[in-house]
Amino acid sequence: MSAAPPPPQHHWVLPFAACASDDWLPAIQAMPPAASRHLGKLLQGMKLVHTDSGDVRSLSPPHERVLARALGLPAPDGLIPWAAWQHLQGGGVPAARAWAFITPCHWAMGREHATMTDPAALDLSEAESHTLLAAMQPYFETYGITLHHAAPTRWLAEGELFRDLPSASLDRVLGRNVDPWLPGGVPGRAMRLLQNEMQMLLYTHAVNDARAARRQPAVNSFWISGSGALPDPFHARVPPDTTISRSLAHAAFSDDWAAYTQAWTALDAGEGVRLLALQQGGATVRLSLCGERNARTFETTSTGIFSRMKSLFGQQPLSVLLEQL
Numbered sequence: 001m002s003a004a005p006p007p008p009q010h011h012w013v014l015p016f017a018a019c020a021s022d023d024w025l026p027a028i029q030a031m032p033p034a035a036s037r038h039l040g041k042l043l044q045g046m047k048l049v050h051t052d053s054g055d056v057r058s059l060s061p062p063h064e065r066v067l068a069r070a071l072g073l074p075a076p077d078g079l080i081p082w083a084a085w086q087h088l089q090g091g092g093v094p095a096a097r098a099w100a101f102i103t104p105c106h107w108a109m110g111r112e113h114a115t116m117t118d119p120a121a122l123d124l125s126e127a128e129s130h131t132l133l134a135a136m137q138p139y140f141e142t143y144g145i146t147l148h149h150a151a152p153t154r155w156l157a158e159g160e161l162f163r164d165l166p167s168a169s170l171d172r173v174l175g176r177n178v179d180p181w182l183p184g185g186v187p188g189r190a191m192r193l194l195q196n197e198m199q200m201l202l203y204t205h206a207v208n209d210a211r212a213a214r215r216q217p218a219v220n221s222f223w224i225s226g227s228g229a230l231p232d233p234f235h236a237r238v239p240p241d242t243t244i245s246r247s248l249a250h251a252a253f254s255d256d257w258a259a260y261t262q263a264w265t266a267l268d269a270g271e272g273v274r275l276l277a278l279q280q281g282g283a284t285v286r287l288s289l290c291g292e293r294n295a296r297t298f299e300t301t302s303t304g305i306f307s308r309m310k311s312l313f314g315q316q317p318l319s320v321l322l323e324q325l
Contacts, residue, residue, distance in 0.1 A: 008286035008299055011070065011242045012275055014267070015063035015171065016249040018291030018325035019260075020056050027257035028264075028319045035265040036318045038272035042287065043321075045279055046298035049286075053294050059168040059181070062295035062325070063244070066288045072237035074228070078166025082226030083156055088234075090150075096232030098163035102147060102155040103170060103223040104132055113177040114221075118253060119153040119170070122217060126152055128207050132219060135205060139197055143190055161187050162227040169225050174253045183224060195221055240286065243271055291325025 018024065033040075052065050059078030060068075068075040073085060083099035106122060107114035129152040137147050145159035165188065168181035183191050199221055202208060208218040245267055251260035279285045279300050288297045 006284050008240045008284045010275060010278055010283060011240045011286040011288065012271055013063055013066055013242060013244045013288045013290065014248065015061070015244065015246065015290050016252045016292070017289040018293075018322045019252045020292045021252070021255065023255070023257050024252075024260075025319065025323065027261055028322060031261045031264060031318075033317075035261065036268050036272075038268050038276050040318070042272060042276045042279060042285070043298060045300055046285075046287065047301040048296060049299045050297040051294065052297075056292045057180075059166050059172065061169055061171050061290070061292060063288070063290035064169055064171070066290060066295050066297065067242075067244070070237065070239040070242065072235070074231060076166070076228075078168060079164075079228040080226070081228035081230050083162075084226075084228060084230045086150070086226075087156055087158075088230065096229050096234075097158060098160050098227070098229040100157045100159075100162040100165070100167060100227035101223075101225045102157045103153055103225065104129065104155070104219045105153070105221055105223050106217040106219060107178060107221045113179055116170075116173045116176060116178050116223065117217065118174055119223075122153060122219060124152040124219065128211075128219075129153070129155075131207055132202075132205070135201065136198055136222075139194065139201070143194060157224075161190065162224075163229050165191065165224070165227045167224045167227040170223060171249065173223070175255070178223075191224060198222060245271060289322065289325060291322070294325050296321075296325065 018028075052062055052069075054062055054065065060075065060080050064080055064082075065075050068080045071085070073080055081099065083101045084097070086101075087099055103119050104122075104124065105119045106117045108117050130149060133147050133149055133155060140147055140157065140159075143159065143161060145157050145161065148156040148158065150156050165183055165185070167183055173181045182188065202218065202220050208220070211218055247263035247267065248260060251257070251263050275285050275287070284300045286297060286299045288295055
């Protein structure tokens with residue numbers, strides 16, 4: 001009986017390796033083969049070990065589902081408890097309380113809908129963030145929610161309302177109409193009411209007056225994500241060394257397909273080279289290619305198996321492989 005293969009030592013997760021935009025496929029098909037040369041060699045020594053099938057309308061995108069599985073987190077759609085996980089990682093009590101991320105953000109108001117802009121573009125300072133949190137806290141408290149500052153555009157929110165409130169990842173809504181992604185159900189209605197209250201509060205807030213004077217976008221809403229609770233007891237898995245490359249995502253959010261293909265070239269020349277060298281040196285490497293619907297995870301295979309199988313990557317161009325995402 002053959003020995004079990006060693007567990008992966010390195011895991012490369014590539015969000016937005018495929019995109020729902022109509023401009024994505026022409027961009028990836030026009031990319032020269034040299035742009036993915038090292039990725040191709042890496043895949044030649046791998047086999048498909050897991051397929052995560054989903055839908056472009058799911059609240060939790062494929063790359064988050066992949067990471068949740070690696071960590072042993074529960075992963076109902078929209079209820080991967082990322083905020084509870086961050087609280088635990090920060091030294092919080094590992095009780096099965098419900099948490100969510102609250103992201104202060106700017107909605108660009110159009111004639112027919114509001115579009116979520118990247119919160120990072122706000123360049124929100126620590127002082128501004130703390131001031132806004134203090135102003136908003138009393139309103140959240142009326143819904144049984146306590147806010148905790150974690151970063152300028154990421155607050156942790158503790159409240160039982162988040163236990164059964166599915167929420168859409170920011171990666172689903174950035175650059176898009178917010179309406180289809182707003183929370184639903186009875187808890188969702190409460191949160192939409194709170195959002196309306198906060199929009200009125202923020203409209204005349206001194207922080208936004210000062211930002212307007214500096215020609216900076218206003219903080220005019222907030223986004224809920226990462227909602228849910230960890231099971232009690234919860235025992236996290238120890239994942240392999242994991243690299244999550246975000247450059248493809250940033251280019252996709254901007255609809256900049258020239259930057260997107262350049263990001264592929266840079267990733268291939270960077271992390272692609274590094275992991276190929278590790279794999280050729282005997283390390284077990286895992287690669288998760290994630291689109292907006294599906295994710296496919298590949299892992300280093302033994303030389304014996306590889307010698308008897310045809311290269312997966314060699315059978316088809318990269319664009320064909322990525323279209324399956």
